[in-house]
Amino acid sequence: MNLLTGPRTRVWGGFALAAVVLFGLAPALLSDFRLNLLAKFLCFALVAVGIGLAWGRGGMLTLGQGVFFGIGAYAMAMHLKVADAELKGQAVPDFMAIAGKTELPGYWQPFASPYVAIAAVLLLPAAVAFLLGLGVFKRRVKGAYFAILSQALAAAFAILLVGQQSMGGSNGLNRFRTFFGFNLNDPANKRMLFFIAGAVLLAAVALIRQLMQSRYGELLVAVRDQEERVRFLGYDPANVKLVAYVVAAFLAGIAGALFVPIVGIISPADIGIVPSIAFLIGVAIGGRATLLGPVLGAIGVAWAQSAFSENWPSGWIYAQGLMFVVVVGFFPAGVAGLFALARRRRRVRNLPDPAASAVEALEPVKVPS
Template sequence: MTKIRPWLPLIGIGVFAILLLVVAPAVLSMHWINNLGKYCCWAIAAVGIGLAWGRGGMLVLGQGVFFGLGAYAMAMHLTLESAGPDSLPVFMILYDPSGGLPAFWEPFRSDVFTLLAIVLLPVIVAGVLGYALFKRRIKGAYFAILSQALAVALAVLISSTIRETGGDTGLSDFKYFFGFVLNDDANKLMVYSIAAALLVACLLVVWQLNRSRFGELLIATRDAEERVRFLGYDPANIKLVAYVVAALMASVAGAMFVPIVGIITPAEIGASASILMIAGVALGGRASLFGPALGAMAIGWGQSSLGSTWPDGWIYILGLVFILVTLFLPMGLSSLFGRAKGLVWRSRESPPASPSAPELVLEPDVQEVTK
């Protein structure tokens, strides 16, 4: 049995992939397919947070930064694609008809440059930032506050640059996705399938990292950083890899969020959005494989359903759920499955009660000897 159990997560990923890529398109309407695609985007970012926070112990409260980098890179390309060649986006014409296209927008006309920016930009930013922080052994609350401050700073910067980024109104009204018309249901299903496949791929990557030597070192760094350093490993490099992988997943999530939702604003990348990602990971279970993804999807469903029908009460429900989970299930809802599985295995492996040994009765001559 012990030889099969390490492969159980892989079987679970396969079942999850079938549900997302085969069952969901067959039974759900296009409205719910779009919603599920949005939940998949949040789940992709949550899987990366689970690696950095659950396995690495880094409370990344600023994943909105990398989510925003990928989202705005994709949004700029889709905006230019919708505007047509040698044309300005509509919002730029409204704010400054005589102005030209900003220089940093021009490369995003290229499909290849956009895809490279979505991948390389968060890797470079997270690599430089993580190297500067981890080499100076900044961790704990200081790291969490600093990362959240960066998300707030980026949201404020975008809000203040109306002519270049659209400001608080953001970027929207996308008509094409790399040549495909977004209003076509078949293309919407294609975009959803890409997001779902990327979620499955991220789960596979994290599963492989967790069972590798790197995964063991990451947990050891979380629990006993000084011992890892004493053994000859640099904890800063180990945490840096997890931080960069989490940033890349957040950027990919933001890039797929744009064509599915059809809009990106500073509200989607600020402090509140980053905290919402953390809440989903905490709800599902930050140290498990599927917990962050399922928790983020549950929070996304709650925000879409309850948040639209009861906007004033949804935030209180979210706060109450987060408090209850923190107090009574600090490892998230996934710990319930672990506890139940542990009880089942203990009940199966416990040996049957041995019959009581018969009382030893000595013969009369033996009794005399013992006396």
């Protein structure tokens, strides 16, 4: 095998190219506003990577990723608001002071520590997904029932936050000034957040690729296609699904935590049913069964939404719906599936024609005189 065209070389070459684009070309070519916008899209791509594992490889239609995105986002936002209040010498964040409160609620107090906030971002979404998945998958809930349940969870979580004035209510939490001591109004720190988001995304893609290429990845596909046969072989499909679901929630929580300082706000509107479906649309358009399809689909759909909203504000929702219908109806494998189909056809064209080979074999051999 040629080392320059081997699978490992292509993988490392792909990661190197992505690193050059993210850490070299993008900061050099984009303005600060566009770079910050791309950092926001990278957060969406991070959620999409987890959905690609759970839905694309595991067959679990996760319509409630906004819940785990929101848990990570609110955990980070609570710490940032408390840290900003401490810098000002105030006992409570600004929105609580306006409401007349003079003391932090009990469940806010631990988030004054950055270590607690980071632990909550990493552990809480995964823990919630573990408990929810344990109850759902052990009862063999799947298909449309699982999708409806996860969507209902996202709706309930958003409604719960709207009624919690200590969490900002429908306005959410916003106006963050610092991020672990760094001034968020400084353009250099904004770029730092972009680099962090890019590095985390590359690490997440590497993690998911390792899972897909491992024995676990093969078992996950087997559970998706023939769950009863896998159970007959002695494996518990519920445990296999649970791992993918927890990993997807883990990545969504990290994405939410990065989203907060990058965008500067988190509210129930960012974590309900509509955002959860938007995550899914990007994955479907990009190609849910591939590694890079969800990433490119999420970034592409988010970029298209921004471009449409700037020039055609009322038309984006129709364009998004049309794209989803076209992909589901005519290209179920997504855009990445089209490239895979083209490669397969090219390989088939390059194969020798069996009929011609058979005729050639039957031709008499000419003996030289």
